[in-house]
Amino acid sequence: MSDQTVTRTNDEQQSNSLTDQQPTSHTVDAETDEQLVDSWTDYEFEGEAAITVEDLDVYYGDDHAIDSISMEIPEQSVTALIGPSGCGKSTYLRCLNRMNDRIDSARVDGTVEIDGENIYEGDTDLVELRKKVGMVFQSPNPFPKSIRENVSYGPRKHGDVNVGLLGKLLGGDDSEAERRLVERSLKQAALWDEVSDRLEDNALGLSGGQQQRLCIARCLAVDPDVILMDEPASALDPVATAKIEDLIEQLAEEYTVVVVTHNMQQAARISDQTAVFLTGGQLVEYDDTDKIFENPESDRVEDYVTGKFG
Amino acid sequence: MFDRVALGIVGTAIVTFLLGWTTLFDRTSPDTAVAGLSLFALFGVAFLLAGAGLIAAGIASNVGLFKTTADQYTGLGTGVAFGVVGFATGGLVTTILFGVGATGSALAGLVVALIVTLGIAVLPEDIGTTLPVGLLALVWGVLLAAGFVDVGWVWDPPSLAATFHAPIVVPLVTIALSLLVAWSGAIVAEGFGSQGRQNGAYLMIGLNAFGMIAVLLLLILFVVRKGLPTLLEGAQFGPGLSISVPFLTKGVMLGQQYNGIFPAIVGTVWLVVGAVVLAIPMGIGAAVFLTEYAEQGRFTAVIETATNALWSTPSIVYGLFGYAFLVPRFGNRNSLLAGMMVLGFMLLPLVVITSREAIKSVPDEYRDASAALGVNQWQTIRSVVLPAAMPGVVTGVILGVGRIAGETAPILLVTSGAPFPARAPSILGSFRFTATPPFVQNEALLQASSALPYQLYAVITAGVGQEEAFGWGTALVLLLVVLGFYAIGIASRIYFRRKLHQ
Amino acid sequence: MSTTELHQQVRERFGVETIDDRVVALGAAGALCLLVSAITFLIGSPFTALPFAGFLFTVAYGLYEYQAATAKALSFLATIGTGTILALITFYLLVEALPAIRLMGAEMFTSTSEPMWRTRGEEMYSLVPMMWGTLVTTVLAMLIAGPLGVAGALFISEIAPDAVREVVKPAVETLAGIPSIVYGFIGFTILNDYMMESLELPTSGSLVIVGLVVGLMSLPTVVSVAEDAIASVPESMKSGSLALGTTDWQTIKSITIPASFSGVSAAVLLGVGRAIGETMAATVILGHAQRLPDPLYDVFGNTETLTSLIASQYGVASGTHMSALFAAGVVLFVSVTVLSIGSQYIERRMKHQLQGES
Known part of the structure; x- marks a missing residue:
């Protein structure tokens, strides 16, 4: 990871001459949008950038879903992406672990640097990338397997945990290591107390909130650096949502968390910095969460966060 | 270097795979010689090279000459797969070499399978996925290249009716081994590990899909090539719009220049029309009742199970049923009417199933909206539900019609008469009203008729000789009719689905 | 069962708001005709056409006069018909197979001695x-x-x-x-x-x-x-x-x-x-x-x-x-x-x- 403190620059256009070793602009112009404010916000933060995005464009066929976004996401913090539906915030999130590769018609331009490597470069190993950048989805999607198998799924597939007949035959059985891993991950996801006595039950029998925390545990078991969350609480009731929010704040002590949400109160509660996406896949403003909600530079962002539009 | 070797191995394997097929079907002669080497010897050389390449790649990866992502163990999955290969090889080899019986060779095969499975499972992945395949390829290569197995090789197992000659056995083994080599080469190409396994699996699945489509398309092309001359025999096109194809417009008569299958075409058309008239109102009615009126419970569950059971009932069983139930009631002889009813019964479950699916997929909002306007249930069904479900129903019916149009077995039992009739049944022209029961008569309906699939069957039972060309022509027309129905049905389904999603 | 009860039942079953004796009579007539034609068909009588024509006439009149009730009744008949076909297939197969099974007993499915x-x-x-x-x-x-x-x-x-x-x-x-x-x-x-x-x-x-x-x-x-x-x-x-x-x-x-x-x-x-x-x-x-x-x-x-x-x-x-x-x-x-x-x-x-x- 680049080892520099990012300073603010203030230019209208992205400077293409910038390299990852140099300061980068954080906001994006969209000349097409007449309403867009002409004031530019730049965002400076302490610590290092976990993810550096430059000039990112995404097209679905002819549809321009993400319009030239550049931003840096600081590590070990919660970054919220907010905006009205259809503004491209989920698409943007899915660019960070290349889940958009699943869609044949999607085309991505620009660079996304994680650990100093551009993940859109030719020979990027998707397996390694996704081990490093975990993801939690909008609605809980546990596998139709036992709770334990759900958590140990990733490590098993990556060959980090060997269990089963072959392991026993060769004396390399990692059952104990697997048990510890499952316990640790479930504790991290604040689910251990609720399920410790029924690890072999089918995960689909859990409640929605428990399922979502299981999905977080499943993601933690792979030991990622970054966790992407796509509206992780939108399918949950208020009590479950509160638990997930607490959990996100705790996770930020160790991990870089990027959360997409349409719920502005939620973004205000949990995030350290907030990026506001408005129509057309444009990043309109990116700053400290307090600043965005109390005194945003853009009028449109102000209208949006105060509920006048969106 | 490493990649190139791997790609070379995969390429070689695909070439031998394809050549294996062409040899099996006599498109490539085993006597073909290139540079003084016979075809089989060439196979042998190819396998020697590929086998050596695989083993070299595996060892090179294992000792660290090339950086790969090979796992610590090959794993039980691959082990078991090789166990199956080991079972076949072990069993066959012991039988061929020592002439032991079935039990003996099965036992020998099991022992080999067990050893191979466990042995390979605990090997490092880069060795376990290359060495066994490489060794098999080397052995097969030596056998072929050194001439131990040549064109004259024969194996006559005492317990089987068949005798196996080299021109069949060599291509078959070559095909099977080529697949193994290609799989192993594909794993090497991606440097083992999860990516390598994915590459190997995808290559196999892709080849399978390609082969499946190729075989089925070749089948159709084959029928077209064989049948087209007959179909177009004596055909005249032009001038203008005057087209005459005697094969489609004439029956079979003595002293006629070109015989044709017109009566069979008419028979098939009437059978289909009759079946549709019977099955569609009944099927849609039942679907409406089950989905719209009836409460979901035991009754609907029973009917649903019954419908599915009807759908899977073999056609010959319908034939038997028609033979026992309908034929005695229609003058104790085979008749068009009985055929219509039996095919209608066969079509019925499909109409019920597809109509139910289509009606179920009409959103409840439509029904609610209609009911909220004070429209009663029947009118809602008639003017909202059925029109919305129509595309699905129509598609299902077309597919079903395609199926029954090609059905032979029931017709054989309840409709068939003279195999090569001269005239087509004239249904519309034979209605008679009488003063005595049953008041309405239609001689043609109660008479036996031919139909396209039956005509093809008749060609076969008549003993293929000079009739064979006639058979191919019939097969082509039948294929065109049935596949035409299918193509229309599937195309309309795609069309309606697209429209729905817009 | 009194007429009112009957009306009540018919109303519930067929969802007809205005109901009178004529609907009931019509339904009964249709059902009777169909039953008779089924019986005559089963015994192979040439008179099958008569009751069937009666049934068709009842249906036609019903569709003209009481469409909702008739449609529901017809769809119910179609459902019953589907089930009946399976029952008929089962019945006729078994009846026709009986003589052979009686002759051979269980040996029919087990005997492996020549000639089979x-x-x-x-x-x-x-x-x-x-x-x-x-x-x-x-x-x-x-x-x-x-x-x-x-x-x-x-x-x-x-x-x-x-x-x-x-x-x-x-x-x-x-x-x-x-x-x-x-x-x-x-x-x-x-x-x-x-x-x-x-x-x-x-x-x-x-x-x-x-x-x-x-x-x-x-x-x-x-x-x-x-x-x-x-x-x-x-x-x-x-x-x-x-x-x-x-x-x-x-x-x-x-x-x-x-x-x-x-x-x-x-x-x-x-x-x-x-x-x-x-x-x-x-x-x-x-x-x-x-x-x-x-x-x-x-x-x-x-x-x-x-x-x-x-x-x-x-x-x-x-x-x-x-x-x-x-x-x-x-x-x-x-x-x-x-x-x-x-x-x-x-x-x-x-x-x-x-x-x-x-």
Whole structure:
């Protein structure tokens, strides 16, 4: 990871001459949008950038879903992406672990640097990338397997945990290591107390909130650096949502968390910095969460966060 | 270097795979010689090279000459797969070499399978996925290249009716081994590990899909090539719009220049029309009742199970049923009417199933909206539900019609008469009203008729000789009719689905 | 039952708001006519047309005067009719098969002593060779159609790019329509000769050819049904696995296949049912010898399947012989129905499993 403190620059256009070793602009112009404010916000933060995005464009066929976004996401913090539906915030999130590769018609331009490597470069190993950048989805999607198998799924597939007949035959059985891993991950996801006595039950029998925390545990078991969350609480009731929010704040002590949400109160509660996406896949403003909600530079962002539009 | 070797191995394997097929079907002669080497010897050389390449790649990866992502163990999955290969090889080899019986060779095969499975499972992945395949390829290569197995090789197992000659056995083994080599080469190409396994699996699945489509398309092309001359025999096109194809417009008569299958075409058309008239109102009615009126419970569950059971009932069983139930009631002889009813019964479950699916997929909002306007249930069904479900129903019916149009077995039992009739049944022209029961008569309906699939069957039972060309022509027309129905049905389904999603 | 109660019931059943005695009378008349015509048809009376015409007239009048009630009654009749057909098939098969089963007893399904099938003199009907023939051809067919079909389904659903899928999927579905007699014709004219020539078979036709042809024939069916099952695994489940850094193939193996396992096995069972009931290919390819192959596993030998037995002998059979053919039909019917119910059960379980309790 680049080892520099990012300073603010203030230019209208992205400077293409910038390299990852140099300061980068954080906001994006969209000349097409007449309403867009002409004031530019730049965002400076302490610590290092976990993810550096430059000039990112995404097209679905002819549809321009993400319009030239550049931003840096600081590590070990919660970054919220907010905006009205259809503004491209989920698409943007899915660019960070290349889940958009699943869609044949999607085309991505620009660079996304994680650990100093551009993940859109030719020979990027998707397996390694996704081990490093975990993801939690909008609605809980546990596998139709036992709770334990759900958590140990990733490590098993990556060959980090060997269990089963072959392991026993060769004396390399990692059952104990697997048990510890499952316990640790479930504790991290604040689910251990609720399920410790029924690890072999089918995960689909859990409640929605428990399922979502299981999905977080499943993601933690792979030991990622970054966790992407796509509206992780939108399918949950208020009590479950509160638990997930607490959990996100705790996770930020160790991990870089990027959360997409349409719920502005939620973004205000949990995030350290907030990026506001408005129509057309444009990043309109990116700053400290307090600043965005109390005194945003853009009028449109102000209208949006105060509920006048969106 | 490493990649190139791997790609070379995969390429070689695909070439031998394809050549294996062409040899099996006599498109490539085993006597073909290139540079003084016979075809089989060439196979042998190819396998020697590929086998050596695989083993070299595996060892090179294992000792660290090339950086790969090979796992610590090959794993039980691959082990078991090789166990199956080991079972076949072990069993066959012991039988061929020592002439032991079935039990003996099965036992020998099991022992080999067990050893191979466990042995390979605990090997490092880069060795376990290359060495066994490489060794098999080397052995097969030596056998072929050194001439131990040549064109004259024969194996006559005492317990089987068949005798196996080299021109069949060599291509078959070559095909099977080529697949193994290609799989192993594909794993090497991606440097083992999860990516390598994915590459190997995808290559196999892709080849399978390609082969499946190729075989089925070749089948159709084959029928077209064989049948087209007959179909177009004596055909005249032009001038203008005057087209005459005697094969489609004439029956079979003595002293006629070109015989044709017109009566069979008419028979098939009437059978289909009759079946549709019977099955569609009944099927849609039942679907409406089950989905719209009836409460979901035991009754609907029973009917649903019954419908599915009807759908899977073999056609010959319908034939038997028609033979026992309908034929005695229609003058104790085979008749068009009985055929219509039996095919209608066969079509019925499909109409019920597809109509139910289509009606179920009409959103409840439509029904609610209609009911909220004070429209009663029947009118809602008639003017909202059925029109919305129509595309699905129509598609299902077309597919079903395609199926029954090609059905032979029931017709054989309840409709068939003279195999090569001269005239087509004239249904519309034979209605008679009488003063005595049953008041309405239609001689043609109660008479036996031919139909396209039956005509093809008749060609076969008549003993293929000079009739064979006639058979191919019939097969082509039948294929065109049935596949035409299918193509229309599937195309309309795609069309309606697209429209729905817009 | 008083008239008001009756009215009440009719109103509830058929959802008619304004109801009077004429609707009830009309319904009763229609039902009576239909019942009478069913009875006259069953006893083979030439007078069937009269009550049936009466029924048609009642329906026509009903549709004109009381459309809603009549439509509902008709749809109910159609439902009953569907069930009745299955009942009639079962009944007639059993009744016709009874004489042969009475003659042979359980031996019909167990006797393996020669001769197993003799239609003249001292009659002997053992279905064992045919059951064996059906079993062998079905197993051979499924060894081909099962793995290849599932692999094909995986290709279409999970691996092929969109453009390829849009061509291959409808193509496979269309190929499912090739009539079995066409396969039979090719098997008879091409494969039989080829096998006799290249393998020096003593007789024309053998189980292995039937197995091959039937396997190829059921392949498209297995592919398209299995593809439906595989495609119904929710995308979110697959994304969940991929986001953990597994390869597509690992996701297919560990998530997609287990989650769609019931649906895929239902597809294979459907293919088995088709293979068991496949008639024409077996009839035209086999040489029709009603004895067991020797040794039993000689798939190059000639024997008979249940379906080909019926199709090849119905023309010359009468009396107990015909009844024995019906017994073969009963065996077919029962095994396929059991398979059908089994696959429905499995499919229901799959739905339940995928929905979970969330």
